[in-house]
Amino acid sequence: IVLYFYPKDNSSGCTQEANQFKALYPHFIKQNAVVLGVSLDDVASHQKFSEKLGLPFPILADNDHKLANEFGIVRNLGLAKIARRETFLIDPKANIVYHYSSVNTQTHADQVLADIKKYAQVK
Secondary structure (H helix, E strand, C coil): CEEEECCCCCCHHHHHHHHHHHHHHHHHHHCCCCEEEEECCCHHHHHHHHHHHCCCCCEEECCCCHHHHHHCCEEEECCEEEECCEEEEECCCCCEEEEECCCCCCCHHHHHHHHHHHHHHHC
16 A cells, blocks of 8 residues: 655645555556545545646545544644655554655655555565
């Protein structure tokens, strides 16, 4: 499972990152990987964002911050809270095998895909 957290639907960086995962999605499927995007936005916002970009993978609404708190990636911006841009690669036994705390929205999906391939060779 590729569980990638992002700050906000429709922001430039989040759109770029989602488009990178979309472009490489067939390669993730070939590696038996599930891609899930997550932000603290609500379902309606996610539906618009997903439809606008034509995303082939689900994005999860974590508007109660439960999942983001569980992974320790909630960022307080005064009155607002957002998810930090971080990704977790989770193996079939639910172990986190990679944690990406520094993400470049232009190259991140490539990096995750390469790490999945590396991990598959080790196993």
